Amino acid sequence: DVKVTQSSRYLVKRTGEKVFLECVQDMDHENMFWYRQDPGLGLRLIYFSYDVKMKEKGDIPEGYSVSREKKERFSLILESASTNQTSMYLCASSTSGGPPYEQYFGPGTRLTVT
Amino acid sequence: RKEVEQDPGPFNVPEGATVAFNCTYSNSASQSFFWYRQDCRKEPKLLMSVYSSGNEDGRFTAQLNRASQYISLLIRDSKLSDSATYLCVVIGGGNYGGSQGNLIFGKGTKLSVKP
Numbered sequence: 001d002v003k004v005t006q007s008s009r010y011l012v013k014r015t016g017e018k019v020f021l022e023c024v025q026d027m028d029h030e031n032m033f034w035y036r037q038d039p040g041l042g043l044r045l046i047y048f049s050y051d052v053k054m055k056e057k058g059d060i061p062e063g064y065s066v067s068r069e070k071k072e073r074f075s076l077i078l079e080s081a082s083t084n085q086t087s088m089y090l091c092a093s094s095t096s097g098g099p100p101y102e103q104y105f106g107p108g109t110r111l112t113v114t
Numbered sequence: 115r116k117e118v119e120q121d122p123g124p125f126n127v128p129e130g131a132t133v134a135f136n137c138t139y140s141n142s143a144s145q146s147f148f149w150y151r152q153d154c155r156k157e158p159k160l161l162m163s164v165y166s167s168g169n170e171d172g173r174f175t176a177q178l179n180r181a182s183q184y185i186s187l188l189i190r191d192s193k194l195s196d197s198a199t200y201l202c203v204v205i206g207g208g209n210y211g212g213s214q215g216n217l218i219f220g221k222g223t224k225l226s227v228k229p
Binding site: 033040041042043045048090101102103105106107108 | 146148156157158159160163201205216217219220221222
């Protein structure tokens with residue numbers, strides 16, 4: 001069974017704090033993704049990585065950075081948290097090289113920035 | 115035009131009803147299509163892939179119409195447990211190409227099945 005885990009289910013941070021969200025997958029997947037999900041806006045891609053130390057910007061990378069030092073781990077960093085980054089953050093992973101392209105999601109981290 | 119569009123609903127239907135969702139996509143070069151299901155406060159999970167002319171899995175049927183650039187999901191004999199948000203997902207419709215399996219998600223259609 002594919003498993004994607006995220007470090008926290010709920011997180012409350014103050015404006016200006018540096019925030020780390022960790023994601024780990026156990027299926028040796030090449031691709032990993034970070035999304036945020038907001039009511040009425042759906043899932044939006046922040047960053048993705050298709051290999052260790054590789055990263056690509058998604059639709060909304062501003063205010064975020066990522067790190068992928070090991071294949072199984074993909075971290076999302078909020079350099080200076082702001083209230084508009086209050087959201088549900090979802091990590092996903094998938095294999096590369098062709099179909100089926102299914103992405104497996106972690107349970108999500110609900111981040112509140114006050 | 116948005117890349118992947120869905121009717122947000124909610125669709126409120128009685129148990130046993132047949133319900134259909136539609137989704138349109140803007141990039142005619144899109145190659146792969148999916149329906150994901152997301153339960154309240156849970157992560158999205160793959161429900162069905164739609165690769166060619168569509169496919170069926172039990173009570174669920176997905177259809178693809180490339181000429182009109184839409185896909186549909188039909189649920190027959192609805193169960194209470196079908197209540198969820200259904201996300202239409204497309205590959206190859208975004209800015210990143212399809213080679214890395216980047217998915218473009220619709221905003222979802224909410225289904226509520228009532229007793």
